[in-house]
Amino acid sequence: MEKKKSWWQQPGLRIAGALILLILLGGAVGGVYYTQTPPEQPIQFPHSLHVGIGAKCQYCHTGAATGPTAGLPSPSKCWGCHQQVQVKSPELDKLAAFVKAGNSIPWVPVAIQPDFVHFNHRPHIAAGVACETCHGDVSKMTVAEPQSGQNMGWCLDCHKRMAPEKWARLSDCATCHY
Numbered sequence: 172m173e174k175k176k177s178w179w180q181q182p183g184l185r186i187a188g189a190l191i192l193l194i195l196l197g198g199a200v201g202g203v204y205y206t207q208t209p210p211e212q213p214i215q216f217p218h219s220l221h222v223g224i225g226a227k228c229q230y231c232h233t234g235a236a237t238g239p240t241a242g243l244p245s246p247s248k249c250w251g252c253h254q255q256v257q258v259k260s261p262e263l264d265k266l267a268a269f270v271k272a273g274n275s276i277p278w279v280p281v282a283i284q285p286d287f288v289h290f291n292h293r294p295h296i297a298a299g300v301a302c303e304t305c306h307g308d309v310s311k312m313t314v315a316e317p318q319s320g321q322n323m324g325w326c327l328d329c330h331k332r333m334a335p336e337k338w339a340r341l342s343d344c345a346t347c348h349y
């Protein structure tokens with residue numbers, strides 16, 4: 172006869188235990204690993220300046236309201252303004268060089284989750300969550316700065332707070348991992 176397994180060998184409990192550990196560690200470790208230092212970008216794109224002249228987030232990140240990814244503007248969108256804005260600067264010379272060569276700009280991702288996480292912008296924008304809630308005050312940044320502590324606990328905390336009536340679905344593993 173098979174020997175009865177002790178409680179910590181029961182698969183269900185071990186998963187539950189692992190999850191609790193994960194959430195605790197995730198909170199503690201996440202904060203240490205991620206810094207707010209932005210990576211080196213091919214052009215020092217000043218968000219502050221562009222948001223300051225009235226460009227809306229979704230004018231450049233057009234996918235946010237309609238799909239999973241927000242997207243980045245193409246060089247031709249930059250050029251639509253910059254072939255008219257007559258300002259000389261080393262950063263704009265770089266932009267002109269990308270446009271002239273017909274190359275896309277190799278921006279380094281900043282706001283990024285692991286591949287096994289499925290995030291979708293659309294339901295968040297539809298629910299009225301502001302970009303700033305998750306990405307920080309971008310209107311005061313040059314290039315985008317990574318935000319710390321955006322782990323699983325962060326997603327779940329907000330789901331519980333903002334949509335308690337939908338908690339069953341918004342905490343279901345398959346909603347974010349599949």
Ligand code: HEC
Pocket residue numbers: 228229232235236239240241242243282283284285288289290292295296300301302303304305306
């Ligand atoms: C509820 C939190 C949340 C809100 C609100 C939010 N984002 Fe995001 N955003 C994320 C997360 C999480 C990622 C990383 C997604 C990934 O790697 O799969 C991301 C990634 C991005 C990216 C890079 C990848 C991509 O999707 O193109 C851009 C650009 C972006 N967001 C812009 C915006 C803008 C603009 C808004 C407002 C219109 C916005 N986000 C609102 C959480 C949010």
Ligand code: HEC
Pocket residue numbers: 214215216217220221224226244245246248249250251252253256258260261262263266
């Ligand atoms: C809606 C029009 C518009 C779009 C689109 C736009 N820009 Fe600009 N950009 C401006 C204006 C206006 C200025 C301010 C020029 C000045 O200093 O008077 C500016 C300034 C800049 C500067 C700072 C120049 C300096 O003083 O060093 C950089 C760099 C820049 N833009 C890059 C970009 C890039 C890259 C894109 C595309 C991702 C882009 N811009 C898209 C209008 C735009």
Ligand code: HEC
Pocket residue numbers: 212216218221222226227228229230231232243244278279280281282283302303306309310313314315
């Ligand atoms: C004129 C175009 C423009 C506007 C307006 C603009 N952005 Fe961006 N955004 C960019 C470009 C170009 C990048 C890539 C360089 C960087 O990471 O800063 C970027 C990067 C980002 C990223 C990181 C994307 C990644 O790949 O990880 C986030 C988040 C973001 N923007 C949010 C915002 C928010 C929020 C607003 C409004 C407050 C905004 N942006 C307005 C052009 C724009």
Ligand code: HEC
Pocket residue numbers: 284288289290291294295298300304305321322325326327329330333334337340341346347
């Ligand atoms: C600031 C609050 C907030 C944060 C942070 C947040 N969410 Fe959400 N999320 C919401 C709200 C509000 C909804 C929409 C609930 C509704 O349908 O009314 C939602 C909906 C979703 C949905 C759609 C569920 C469905 O109905 O199919 C997914 C998927 C999701 N979130 C994933 C994530 C992930 C992954 C993260 C973390 C990387 C995250 N969310 C972080 C507030 C948040």
Ligand code: HEC
Pocket residue numbers: 190193197284285288321322323324326327330341342343344345346347348
């Ligand atoms: C609202 C979205 C959301 C839900 C629901 C969710 N997760 Fe996650 N999960 C995340 C995010 C975001 C990460 C990656 C960030 C991190 O390190 O915490 C993650 C990471 C993980 C990891 C990997 C941790 C690591 O350190 O590599 C595991 C395992 C995991 N989740 C299991 C689960 C299980 C099991 C459930 C259901 C009980 C679940 N998740 C429900 C968003 C979610």
